[in-house]
Amino acid sequence: MSQSIEQLLELQHATLISLSRLLEQEKGAIVNRQSVEIDRLAKDKLALINQIQQQDHLIASHAHRQQLVDNPELVQKVEQIKVIVSRCKECNTVNGEALQRAQLSFHKLNNLFQQSRGKQQMTYNSEGVAQNIRSLGTNIKA
Incomplete structure (x- = not known):
């Protein structure tokens, strides 16, 4: 059984929240110079980003994707997701600069x-x- 567009949006929202929390942990590890933890978090971050990309692909190819534009509730959910993505990008940029x-x-x-x-x-x-x-x-030589 395939997932509804609402379920996919909820899943993507939850995954982005996880990514946001992970980026905060990464920031702490960078500040505390915990190299092993930074490495682990980087791997986890990559896995979450791959998961988000897969979810995005599923949403984009979903039969009811037009609801993302027509349904006001889903439009609002998409906007929330975009805000979280923007925050994640900012945090990732800050973390990258701190690592450099x-x-x-x-x-x-x-x-x-x-x-x-x-x-x-x-x-x-x-x-x-x-x-x-x-x-x-x-x-x-003594």
Whole structure:
């Protein structure tokens, strides 16, 4: 038995609410720098987005899709869905920007760490010229 257009809209609405909540969780994981949680949430987010796309396809190809324009109750439901989609897009954009900033911050910290490590391995030869010695103290044969 196929689902009614009303059932499909309700299902899509519920799935979008789940996506909205997941995006809030993702935001928290980004703020708290929980990389394992961010990865898990990204996979869950992708699954929900795929589910929403499938539901959208079912709605678009439904025999009674004209009711989405003719029935005022369904028109209102579609508008609610569009508002949730818009909010999800905004949240996803904000989360993406936050992840990019976190990644940039990580790369800067990593570069500073690499530079610091390089300075610890620097020494001077008998002429006073700076040299990076990676084997400092490791080739001693006593």
